[in-house]
Amino acid sequence: xxxxxxxxxxxxxxxxxxxxxxxxxxxxxxxxxxxxxxxxxxxxxxxxxxxxxxxxxxxxxxxxxxxxxxxxxxxxxxxxxxxxxxxxxxxxxxxxxxxxxxxxxxxxxxxxxxxxxxxxxxxxxxxxxxxxxxxxxxxxxxxxxxxxxxxxxxxxxxxxxxxxxxxxxxxxxxxxxxxxxxxxxxxxxxxxxxxxxxxxxxxxxxxxxxxxxxxxxxxxxxxxxxxxxxxxxxxxxxxxxxxxxxxxxxxxxxxxxxxxxxxxxxxxxxxxxxxxxxxxxxxxxxxxx
Numbered sequence: 001x002x003x004x005x006x007x008x009x010x011x012x013x014x015x016x017x018x019x020x021x022x023x024x025x026x027x028x029x030x031x032x033x034x035x036x037x038x039x040x041x042x043x044x045x046x047x048x049x050x051x052x053x054x055x056x057x058x059x060x061x062x063x064x065x066x067x068x069x070x071x072x073x074x075x076x077x078x079x080x081x082x083x084x085x086x087x088x089x090x091x092x093x094x095x096x097x098x099x100x101x102x103x104x105x106x107x108x109x110x111x112x113x114x115x116x117x118x119x120x121x122x123x124x125x126x127x128x129x130x131x132x133x134x135x136x137x138x139x140x141x142x143x144x145x146x147x148x149x150x151x152x153x154x155x156x157x158x159x160x161x162x163x164x165x166x167x168x169x170x171x172x173x174x175x176x177x178x179x180x181x182x183x184x185x186x187x188x189x190x191x192x193x194x195x196x197x198x199x200x201x202x203x204x205x206x207x208x209x210x211x212x213x214x215x216x217x218x219x220x221x222x223x224x225x226x227x228x229x230x231x232x233x234x235x236x237x238x239x240x241x242x243x244x245x246x247x248x249x250x251x252x253x254x255x256x257x258x259x260x261x262x263x264x265x266x267x268x269x270x271x272x273x274x275x276x277x278x279x280x281x282x283x284x285x286x287x288x289x
Contacts, residue, residue: 075150090134092180201255
């Protein structure tokens with residue numbers, strides 16, 4: 001059996017300019033809908049497919065980004081000339097580096113540890129950026145003149161998706177209608193919240209603000225939009241759970257329009273959508289265009 005049957009692969013808004021320039025590519029296999037469910041492969045973008053009432057599942061991974069904080073000096077009025085830098089690539093974890101002058105000389109040398117272990121000793125100061133580990137660097141302006149046992153602490157912190165994301169949106173909409181008949185999940189810099197929005201056929205919005213759950217950080221989380229005649233709901237299946245949790249339920253009537261599943265990403269380079277699964281409701285239609 002071809003595992004890619006009934007699947008599309010798509011990339012939309014490749015210029016990341018917020019303009020819906022849709023590109024879509026059929027992959028090997030039949031595109032006929034033989035059962036009540038099929039999938040779209042997704043990375044980012046908008047699928048050109050007309051869909052009506054049903055369930056739409058978006059397994060998404062929101063980005064977590066590490067921030068390398070400034071080097072903090074601890075010493076007895078010695079030479080404080082160290083700066084931190086680099087791009088951390090050690091995974092979605094908090095880390096603490098301590099760099100200590102272990103010998104004075106020409107040049108001075110330093111030792112370093114990460115989270116109290118490992119590292120190195122007797123590293124000669126070069127005056128250029130010197131890599132500790134996982135992309136973190138330290139730079140001393142001078143190669144001599146430091147005081148033995150003086151130290152600098154560099155913390156790698158995590159920024160949560162709700163604080164980080166500038167513009168992430170996914171859901172269903174009709175390209176020609178703007179906000180009329182639109183169903184959207186929108187994440188922004190909302191200090192720990194995101195929004196579920198539904199628009200009726202006149203463009204009137206109903207909004208539910210949802211508190212961010214840290215269990216959704218940097219792991220695949222399955223969000224499901226349920227679009228039926230009498231209601232539109234948003235559910236979530238958190239990683240490790242087997243029970244769908246209801247996040248919102250709206251009475252919005254989006255009208256009889258066909259909607260396109262879409263993902264729009266502007267401010268989060270590493271936001272990931274594994275696929276879009278579509279399960280049609282009884283009596284509804286799915287039409288690829």
